[in-house]
Amino acid sequence: MTDDSPFRQVGQPVRGGIVCVVDHASSHVPADIDLGIAPELLDKHIAVDIGVEGVAERMARRHAIPAHIARVSRLVCDLHREEDAPGVVPETSDGHLIPGNIGADVERRLARFHRPYHAALGEWLDAARPGLVIALHSFTPALESGGAARPWEVALLYNRDDRAARHAIRLFADLGLTVGDNQPYSGKQLNATMDRHAEARGRPYLTIEIRQDMIPHEADQARWADIVADVAHRTALALDQD
Secondary structure (H helix, E strand, O other), rough: OOOOOEEEEEEOOOOOOOOEEEEOOOOOOOOOOOOOOOOOHHHHHOOOOOHHHHHHHHHHHHHOOOEEOOOOOOOOOOOOOOOHHHOOOOOEEEEEEEEHHHHHHHHHHHHHHHHHHHHHHHHHHHHHHHEEEEEEEEEOOOOOOOOOOOOEEEEEEEOOOHHHHHHHHHHHOOOOOEEEEHHHHHHOOOOHHHHHHHHHHOOOEEEEEHHHHHOHHHHHHHHHHHHHHHHHHHHHHHHHHO
């Protein structure tokens, strides 16, 4: 991995264990890319899944769940999209225009960020042969462009394979949390990374979305790392018994 790599990895996978993937962990924009937006927008959900990097770091370092973590903003290249998806280099996001992406060289962005990220992820997972993959995301309590408030504190998303999600939905609910089932959006429409690296390979996975006001501070992130790690381990055990 080089300094300008679109990913970093924390911890060493154990064959058959649990690993974590974080596509939207960073708000970093390389110095040679001008998005043409106000700097404060890089602190918003349109640029980064707020809080998830801290959760993933703690899961890797305290709970032995190693992580493959993005190092580039989703506004530069959305790693959680197929290469031919319209929003892979977004021109707008939640009502905000991204002028620097209008007419951008999408192929160059894919070659620089998207393909190396996914090639490395694929190799990492093939070597690890994990028993469970966590895809960790966070969602805003309300979109700026309108729509209903999002009451779920945590949510599980899935496409066709809901083996792990069904266990985790129950386990999170048992903790007294308000749990979304394919909310606030459906994994049947947006599940690109897990479709490619989990469902296509028969790997059980959990796409976990945490509401961003649950994890703004380090103490919150530590608490949620404990929660997610516990639910993931119990889900893995339940899968072994299915």
